[in-house]
Amino acid sequence: MNPDLPLIWAGAIALAVMLYVVLDGFDLGVGILFPFAKSKEERDIMMNTIAPVWDGNETWLILGGGGLLAAFPLAYSVLMPAFYLPVLLMLAGLILRGVAFEFRFRARRRGRRFWTQMFAFGSILATLAQGLILGGFIQGVTVREDRFAGGGLDWLTPYTLLVAVGVLAGYALLGAAWLMLKTEDNLHGDARRWAAISGVATAGLLAAVSVATLFAHPRLALRWGFDVAEGFSLDFSVLAPLLPIPLLGLAGLALVAWGVRKGSHTWPFVGALTVFLSGYLGLAAGFFPYIVPYALNFRQAAAPENALMFMGAGAVFVLPAILAYTAWVYWVFRGKINEETGYHH
Amino acid sequence: MEFDALLLSRLQFAFTVAFHILFPAFTIGLAAFLAVLEGLWLTTRREAFKTLYLFWVKIFAISFGMGVVSGVVLSYQFGTNWSEFIRLTGGVIGPLLAYEVLTAFFLEASFLGVMLFGWRRVGPKLHFFATCVVAVGTTLSAFWILSANSWMQTPQGFEILADGTFQATDFWAVVFNPSFPSRLVHMLLAAFLTTALVVGAASAFRLLKGRETPGAAESRIALAMAVGMICVVAPLQLLAGHWSGEVAHHHQPSKTAAIEGYWETRADQPLHLFGIPDRDTQSNHFQVSIPGVGNLIQNVPRDEVIVGLDSLERADQPPVFMVFWAFRIMVGLGLLMIALGAWGVWLLIRRKLFDHRWFQRFAVLMGPAGFVAVISGWIVTEVGRQPWVVYGVLRTRDAVSPVTTGDVATSLAVYISVYAIVFTAGALFILRLMAEGPAAVMTRPTAPEPRAPGSAMARAPDDDGEADDDPPIGDGPGGRL
Numbered sequence: 166m167n168p169d170l171p172l173i174w175a176g177a178i179a180l181a182v183m184l185y186v187v188l189d190g191f192d193l194g195v196g197i198l199f200p201f202a203k204s205k206e207e208r209d210i211m212m213n214t215i216a217p218v219w220d221g222n223e224t225w226l227i228l229g230g231g232g233l234l235a236a237f238p239l240a241y242s243v244l245m246p247a248f249y250l251p252v253l254l255m256l257a258g259l260i261l262r263g264v265a266f267e268f269r270f271r272a273r274r275r276g277r278r279f280w281t282q283m284f285a286f287g288s289i290l291a292t293l294a295q296g297l298i299l300g301g302f303i304q305g306v307t308v309r310e311d312r313f314a315g316g317g318l319d320w321l322t323p324y325t326l327l328v329a330v331g332v333l334a335g336y337a338l339l340g341a342a343w344l345m346l347k348t349e350d351n352l353h354g355d356a357r358r359w360a361a362i363s364g365v366a367t368a369g370l371l372a373a374v375s376v377a378t379l380f381a382h383p384r385l386a387l388r389w390g391f392d393v394a395e396g397f398s399l400d401f402s403v404l405a406p407l408l409p410i411p412l413l414g415l416a417g418l419a420l421v422a423w424g425v426r427k428g429s430h431t432w433p434f435v436g437a438l439t440v441f442l443s444g445y446l447g448l449a450a451g452f453f454p455y456i457v458p459y460a461l462n463f464r465q466a467a468a469p470e471n472a473l474m475f476m477g478a479g480a481v482f483v484l485p486a487i488l489a490y491t492a493w494v495y496w497v498f499r500g501k502i503n504e505e506t507g508y509h510h
Numbered sequence: 511m512e513f514d515a516l517l518l519s520r521l522q523f524a525f526t527v528a529f530h531i532l533f534p535a536f537t538i539g540l541a542a543f544l545a546v547l548e549g550l551w552l553t554t555r556r557e558a559f560k561t562l563y564l565f566w567v568k569i570f571a572i573s574f575g576m577g578v579v580s581g582v583v584l585s586y587q588f589g590t591n592w593s594e595f596i597r598l599t600g601g602v603i604g605p606l607l608a609y610e611v612l613t614a615f616f617l618e619a620s621f622l623g624v625m626l627f628g629w630r631r632v633g634p635k636l637h638f639f640a641t642c643v644v645a646v647g648t649t650l651s652a653f654w655i656l657s658a659n660s661w662m663q664t665p666q667g668f669e670i671l672a673d674g675t676f677q678a679t680d681f682w683a684v685v686f687n688p689s690f691p692s693r694l695v696h697m698l699l700a701a702f703l704t705t706a707l708v709v710g711a712a713s714a715f716r717l718l719k720g721r722e723t724p725g726a727a728e729s730r731i732a733l734a735m736a737v738g739m740i741c742v743v744a745p746l747q748l749l750a751g752h753w754s755g756e757v758a759h760h761h762q763p764s765k766t767a768a769i770e771g772y773w774e775t776r777a778d779q780p781l782h783l784f785g786i787p788d789r790d791t792q793s794n795h796f797q798v799s800i801p802g803v804g805n806l807i808q809n810v811p812r813d814e815v816i817v818g819l820d821s822l823e824r825a826d827q828p829p830v831f832m833v834f835w836a837f838r839i840m841v842g843l844g845l846l847m848i849a850l851g852a853w854g855v856w857l858l859i860r861r862k863l864f865d866h867r868w869f870q871r872f873a874v875l876m877g878p879a880g881f882v883a884v885i886s887g888w889i890v891t892e893v894g895r896q897p898w899v900v901y902g903v904l905r906t907r908d909a910v911s912p913v914t915t916g917d918v919a920t921s922l923a924v925y926i927s928v929y930a931i932v933f934t935a936g937a938l939f940i941l942r943l944m945a946e947g948p949a950a951v952m953t954r955p956t957a958p959e960p961r962a963p964g965s966a967m968a969r970a971p972d973d974d975g976e977a978d979d980d981p982p983i984g985d986g987p988g989g990r991l
Contacts, residue, residue, distance in 0.1 A: 217623030220578060224619045228611045230585050235608035238600020245589025246911040252590055253921045256583050257928050263579035264932050267572045271939040280935075311597065317917050468601040469677040476605045480612060487616045494620045497631045 171467035174236035185225035194340020196288025240466035255294035262287030296332030300325025308460035331370035337363035414443030533577030539705025541645035595909035610654035618647035660690035704880025710736030711877025714870035724949030737854030765894035779804030836889035
């Protein structure tokens with residue numbers, strides 16, 4: 166029996182993007198929260214909680230992009246031109262925030278203030294751009310003869326802006342929950358407040374995006390059993406098997422609320438991860454098997470079988486190794502970060 | 511010339527890739543240098559090696575960060591600007607790029623965290639291991655990207671399907687395509703040379719401040735190491751470059767013709783030392799040549815015919831001027847590097863290296879030579895490949911994305927602005943560290959002392975509290991040293 170390589174690679178890339186979203190999500194979130202920190206010392210600690218891992222986190226984005234290029238070159242070659250400007254904004258944001266880790270430490274006076282601002286600005290810009298890409302993805306991409314055939318600003322609509330703000334709130338929640346996990350005392354208290362605010366915002370925007378999606382994108386609504394084309398009807402037999410997904414999201418939000426209320430260190434982060442997992446599964450349920458909504462499915466876009474096989478032969482060994490040493494690095498840097506904890510010598 | 515999406519995309523790719531290559535060219539060698547320093551420290555326990563490690567790892571951290579962020583841009587730019595290239599050849603070249611991410615990027619990124627921040631978290635041996643893994647990762651990255659790029663120079667092991675897309679027939683042949691071995695060796699040696707030149711320059715700069723300057727002892731060790739490295743690698747690089755040139759001669763005759771400024775197809779080619787190649791007249795102005803040695807340089811018999819640019823349609827000729835001159839700059843610098851290495855080792859043997867001010871000035875001057883040579887070399891190889899993106903198979907103009915000129919003009923402007931800020935700041939921080947020298951790590955940054963409220967400094971911090979001139983408390987990122 167031959168393995169279904171396109172399906173396996175679609176799964177692998179979906180996993181890479183998911184890991185990217187939650188991993189870089191929390192460290193972009195820390196950047197989003199940067200302007201709200203009370204002092205330079207707080208910002209130093211916030212940055213130190215992610216300094217050893219941000220680079221690895223961002224590598225999942227490169228795997229998402231590079232994997233898509235390699236396994237589904239057709240999808241990659243359609244999606245990138247379709248999101249030309251948001252991809253540019255995302256990259257510009259990631260550059261500015263990425264170098265800020267080192268530069269902010271090296272700079273003096275004005276320079277440091279500048280790189281503090283750039284860390285926050287870059288994080289917010291990259292996040293909003295990712296939200297615009299997600300929103301544009303849900304809207305669908307115009308394809309003709311295997312090429313992107315839409316307009317350069319198709320991704321800019323009220324709907325995509327709503328999604329972008331939603332992602333901003335979601336990443337802020339991940340960041341705040343991460344900080345609750347990694348810090349103590351005053352900063353932990355601040356993070357708790359940020360988690361409460363961004364948690365409420367995330368819940369509200371998640372609901373708003375869900376409703377907007379149902380009405381703006383009837384095709385997606387049908388997947389969930391909602392027929393909004395004529396009046397409003399609900400086919401419960403379609404919705405029922407998918408119901409665990411939104412319930413998982415609600416459970417995640419409840420966990421965040423409970424954890425924040427209790428001042429827990431771990432549970433808000435677990436809750437925030439659950440919310441993202443639910444949102445991601447919800448999207449997957451809406452899109453499968455499309456890889457370029459609603460024009461190309463993953464089989465149409467897949468690279469030749471031998472290319473998938475050639476990569477698969479290595480990935481089978483390398484991906485588990487990556488997961489293992491990534492986990493090891495998180496283990497090495499476990500525990501609370503404060504002014505005294507040096508990673509340093 | 512019309513500024514359309516194609517031309518702007520080419521300018522943008524050239525700009526972003528030239529900016530990016532500076533950092534890998536430096537960090538590949540620097541990672542290996544750091545691994546050697548840490549290994550020497552662990553075995554000899556001499557503090558000087560540790561000091562050197564701690565000093566150079568700061569510069570490594572800044573350079574690596576800039577390499578990472580400028581590299582992410584490239585992995586997306588294939589799609590944003592060259593989507594047709596990927597749509598057509600993705601099934602062949604894609605796996606090589608994917609393997610780069612899988613086998614190199616994750617390794618580097620993950621172990622870099624331990625290398626930079628793990629001093630108190632792991633033991634010295636494990637830390638050394640992390641440094642070595644980062645060094646291996648940078649080299650693996652070079653392996654895959656050079657393989658992919660070499661396939662674009664000398665494609666093989668593929669077929670073109672009815673719909674125009676490419677499919678590999680033999681991935682082994684794709685990865686180990688004809689120009690790959692020589693180009694990989696050439697690039698790795700270039701990286702080692704670039705690093706050695708920078709290390710040599712920074713150390714010589716320190717020594718020029720006098721024998722007793724802080725950090726002088728460490729700088730003497732580093733200078734000797736750099737000189738030894740240059741003396742061995744620079745001549746090897748000449749051979750590797752020649753090897754690479756021979757491969758180009760066999761597989762990319764139009765590139766060789768552009769490099770040498772050969773317009774005429776003939777036997778017994780001359781060697782042009784100087785000239786202003788002109789596409790319009792199809793000749794070189796102000797040509798200075800040595801007759802009869804061109805074939806010798808190409809390692810072919812004197813009576814063998816070497817193809818000139820006249821064998822190609824004008825539209826198929828690469829831009830000769832750029833290739834011709836970039837090549838001469840690269841080779842000229844390479845010869846200067848050989849001279850630097852030989853002179854340095856001669857002085858070292860005669861125990862004069864550390865006091866010879868003229869040599870040290872020369873070494874400082876040669877500090878950026880590796881970067882200039884690397885950029886020149888890439889101009890030779892990439893511009894020399896034109897008008898093809900995959901040599902002889904796919905034209906650059908057929909590879910571009912269906913995006914508007916306005917989009918690409920916008921992105922080019924954004925990249926230029928962002929890179930101007932980032933590059934200036936990064937270069938400034940690196941140069942500042944070099945000016946401080948290894949002594950900088952011997953006097954560790956200390957936490958600012960608590961000040962009484964109302965004292966002058968306590969009032970100094972302004973609205974955002976970031977105006978403090980001291981290093982961040984608790985050693986901020988990068989401050990672990």
